[in-house]
Amino acid sequence: MELRQLQYFVAVAEEGGFARAAERLNIVQSAVSQQVRRLERELAVTLFDRSTRHVHLSAAGERLLPEARAVLAAADRARRVAAGVADGTDGVLRLGVIHSPGDRLSRGLAELTGVVPGLRVRLRQVPPAERLAAVREGRLEAALVRGQASVPGLRLIPLWSDPLLVALPAGHALAAEPRLRLQQLARLPLRLCPREKNPPFHDLITAACRAAGVAPPPGPPFTSLRETLSEMVADPPSWTVFYEVSGLPSVPGVVIRPLAEPAVVTSLVVRAAQLAAPVRQLLAVLTPDRPPGGPGAVG
Structure with missing residues (x-):
């Protein structure tokens, strides 16, 4: 069964004859007759009563007409959806x-x-x-x-960039600075998450330190942000670097200052x-x- 056959069947039923259906479809009458007969053979039913000068739906044709219309309407919807998918509107x-x-x-x-x-x-x-x-x-x-x-x-x-933030003890001399540079933090141990936990961020910070000509001594490893900040209060002076995810934590004894550079870039990754x-x-x-x-x- 082809959509074309259903289309011809519906056209003949609505126009009341093969000639008028062919005119509506802008094809020759023999093509309409041929496809309707093929549909009848495939369905093993007679769709039209051809015993008079006028073509009338048979009982089988009357029953199948709404189904044929539904199939054609569904096919039309599928075409519209496909067109919307192609142009990004669906x-x-x-x-x-x-x-x-x-x-x-x-x-x-x-x-x-x-x-x-x-x-x-x-x-x-x-x-x-x-x-x-x-x-x-x-x-x-x-x-x-x-x-x-x-x-x-x-x-x-690249979509947008966010500033990096530095956390360090409130009693440290650098805590009075409104904005920090990596060179100022060169001698202070850095709490950085292990590379296996977040390779892009780890590589971003280590590359930025190399570019700035600094190599901060390693501090205790970064775990979670709140846990790391809490440890910094009691431990020897150190610093950590992070980007804001869902608001800045407030931990007594720790201050947070923006880092001059680098920034962390959020990008969209696609295949093609x-x-x-x-x-x-x-x-x-x-x-x-x-x-x-x-x-x-x-x-």
């Missing part, structure tokens, strides 16, 4: 997200819903390594990553050089000032 965008992605993403997704209400975004919160693998394998169309300089075989599109339409729609609301097809890195 479909599903599976997006891997970082822990506490912040207000920028929430505002962007709210704006996206207003602009393209047919596009549904499914957020998936998974660890960074799994997030990248899911993009490579096509299980995610895109993912957010922080502090990632490059990803082999994938394209990175040619962005899918839903990804372009997302970028349009997250980076409204970016020119279409703007720059992005391929590692």
Whole structure:
């Protein structure tokens, strides 16, 4: 059974004859007759009573007509959905997200819903390594990553940057500074999370220290932010560096100051050089000032 056969069947039923149906369909009458007969043979029923000068639906044809119309309507809906998926106004965008992605993403997704209400975004919160693998394998169309300089075989599109923050004992001389530079912290032990816990962030900080010509002595390892800050109160002076995730903690005896540089960049990672339409729609609301097809890195 072909959609074309159902279309011809419905046209004959609605027009009351093969000639008028052919005229409506802009094809020859013999083609309409041939396809309707093929449909009748396949269904093993007679759809029209041809015993008079006028063509009338048979009982079988009368019963099957609403079903044929429903099939054609469903096919038309499928075409419209496919067209919407192709131009990014419909479909599903599976997006891997970082822990506490912040207000920028929430505002962007709210704006996206207003602009393209047919596009549904499914957020998936998974660890960074799994997030990248899911993009490579096509299980995610895109993912957010922080502090990632490059990803082999994938394209990175910078979205926004956030300042890094330094925490150090309130009694230390540097606590009076409104803003700190890495050179000022060179002699103070650094509490940095192990590389295996967060490779991009660890590499960002160590590369920044090398670029600044400093090598802070290693302090106790960074565990969780609140636990690390609490330990800093009682232990010998040290410092740690982090970015804000969900508000700044308040720990007596510890001060938090912005770090002059570097900043941590949040990027969108995608698989293909040619962005899918839903990804372009997302970028349009997250980076409204970016020119279409703007720059992005391929590692």
